[in-house]
Amino acid sequence: AQKVTQAQTEISVVEKEDVTLDCVYETRDTTYYLFWYKQPPSGELVFLIRRNSFDEQNEISGRYSWNFQKSTSSFNFTITASQVVDSAVYFCALSGRNYGGSQGNLIFGKGTKLSVKP
Amino acid sequence: AAGVIQSPRHLIKEKRETATLKCYPIPRHDTVYWYQQGPGQDPQFLISFYEKMQSDKGSIPDRFSAQQFSDYHSELNMSSLELGDSALYFCASSPRTSGFTGELFFGEGSRLTVL
Numbered sequence: 001a002q003k004v005t006q007a008q009t010e011i012s013v014v015e016k017e018d019v020t021l022d023c024v025y026e027t028r029d030t031t032y033y034l035f036w037y038k039q040p041p042s043g044e045l046v047f048l049i050r051r052n053s054f055d056e057q058n059e060i061s062g063r064y065s066w067n068f069q070k071s072t073s074s075f076n077f078t079i080t081a082s083q084v085v086d087s088a089v090y091f092c093a094l095s096g097r098n099y100g101g102s103q104g105n106l107i108f109g110k111g112t113k114l115s116v117k118p
Numbered sequence: 119a120a121g122v123i124q125s126p127r128h129l130i131k132e133k134r135e136t137a138t139l140k141c142y143p144i145p146r147h148d149t150v151y152w153y154q155q156g157p158g159q160d161p162q163f164l165i166s167f168y169e170k171m172q173s174d175k176g177s178i179p180d181r182f183s184a185q186q187f188s189d190y191h192s193e194l195n196m197s198s199l200e201l202g203d204s205a206l207y208f209c210a211s212s213p214r215t216s217g218f219t220g221e222l223f224f225g226e227g228s229r230l231t232v233l
Contacts, residue, residue, distance in 0.1 A: 091160060091161070104212050106153075109160060110160050
């Protein structure tokens with residue numbers, strides 16, 4: 001079965017601290033996609049990054065960086081110098097075949113609620 | 119750039135009533151997915167359509183049905199509403215010309231409140 005685990009339910013940091021959100025996944029597929037989404041209090045799902053299983057290069061986008069390691073089935077997300085506007089729930093997701101084969105049926109982790117205090 | 123459009127954005131219904139949510143995918147996207155996110159929960163896959171045919175079915179209750187029309191927009195119909203149906207309903211679309219390529223775009227969601 002496919003599964004995404006975000007062990008950190010809630011994290012609270014003070015502005016300018018660095019914070020890493022953990023994501024561990026399970027899949028038997030050899031080709032799959034991993035995603036991170038941000039969900040602010042307004043509710044929309046904001047796409048942050050997509051990674052396919054063949055691309056293990058780490059990625060940096062401004063204050064955001066991602067570390068993908070197939071050996072440990074992890075896809076961790078780091079925010080450097082956090083800001084109050086980073087406060088949100090962050091979801092890690094895996095493209096899944098649980099329901100019949102279409103990989104667009106994402107399996108989400110339970111989410112990590114990040115609170116950044118001034 | 120055009121995004122996935124969902125309507126209505128907010129909907130309030132009474133128990134046992136019926137509700138219909140609409141989703142307009144990005145132009146040239148032929149695959150639509152519906153997700154349900156209860157309060158404090160992660161989004162759960164409900165159902166998907168490819169070229170107007172149901173392609174996959176997830177945890178969609180029997181009281182719910184959906185379809186995709188010739189213009190590729192999709193509607194999620196929910197009958198005999200229960201309090202537990204109160205949730206954010208997301209629609210997403212993707213192109214599927216040669217299989218899933220990881221391109222998946224979510225709408226802003228429709229918030230259903232059942233009283």
